[in-house]
Amino acid sequence: MSLPTTNFDPPFRITRSSHLVLTVRDLAASRQFYEKVIGLILTAEEDDALYFRGVEEACHHSLVLRRGGHVSCARIGLRVLMESDLDKLKAFFETHGCATEWIDVPHQGRSLHATDPVGTPLEFCATMPVLPRMITKFSRQVGGCALRLDHYQILTPEVRKACEFYMAAGFRLSEYIAPSGTFDLRGVFLQRKGNPHDIVFFNGVGPRLHHFAFLAPEVHHLLHACDLAGEFGYGASVERGPARHGPGHAMYVYMRDPDGHRIELFNTHYQIMDIENEPIGWDPTDHNIAFPWGLPARQAWFEEATPFAGVTVREPAVKPTPLTLEKYLAKSNS
DSSP, X not given: OOOOOOOSOOSXXXXXXXXXXXXXXXXXXXHHIIIIIIOOEEEEEETTEEEEEOTTOOBSOSEEEEEOSSOEEEEXXXXXXXXXXXXXXXXXXXXXXXXXXXXXXXXXXXXXXXXXXXXXXXXXXXXXXXXXXXTTOGGGOOTTOOOEEEXXXXXXXXXXXXXXXXXXXXXXXXXXXXXXXXXXXXXXXXXXXXXXXXXXXXXSSBSEEEEEXXXXXXXXXXXXXXXXXXXXXXXXXXXXXXXXXXXXXXEEEEEEOTTOOEEEEEOOOOOOOSTTOXXXXXXXXXXXXXXXXXXXXXXXXXXXXXXXXXXXXXXXXXXXXXXXXXXXXXXXXX
């Protein structure tokens, strides 16, 4: 068994992770969290929906919150370069036996709904209305000062299947998690925009949305977001960090919003734009990689995730056995 290979010349051009749609119970509480703590810009408030974008984002939205009774993620969004790419992308999905549908979406150009082979609901578009960037409006930069949406992480029992599909669609594998000396993929980092990842798949019960991530300018913005979370009563929702990743090397903090959706703020990335850059493999038993300093994550961080609306989840054939904080403390005290 070897690593899947990238199709460097697909007939369509996916450019980046773009936006996602979450269902929340209380729009007022969610607005406070995402505006004041995370630092997103509210673009529009319409009926039962809030539209947010990052400080440096010009397009209308990267996060949509809709009021509903059941907490879920409706879709994760990706951009294509031009409208004509959507037709070719639709044909690609259908060739792989995946359902597709044209859909009218507010504040987007022509949009395509599709489901990938492991069950992840996706939304593609080429255009959105453009608004002024807030990157030089310093009075608008608050909380974590979230600049732009960077990536998603999905739990799935079919990591290799997901990896093969997305690499066939032109995604490049930047990093992967597999036991030493094997290509038994437990996690894959896939990218289109030239940094380590736009979409990540990890072995687990799914498909479910583990987290979505926004880039922040500096480490102090991560700390300031934590301080504000504490002030507004979300202190217990600061779930992991601030700390440093092994793969990717970013400083990060993970938080849960008022409905339990997990968001990551992080402050840096390396570039992986050149074709000779080979994927980097990591052994999941190497704890110096998983958490180079500090303590491992709580069990909930590995197991809890946001369901996709109407999507049935499945158990993986090999269940993850990560070193959790609970295990680490029990071993330390034994």
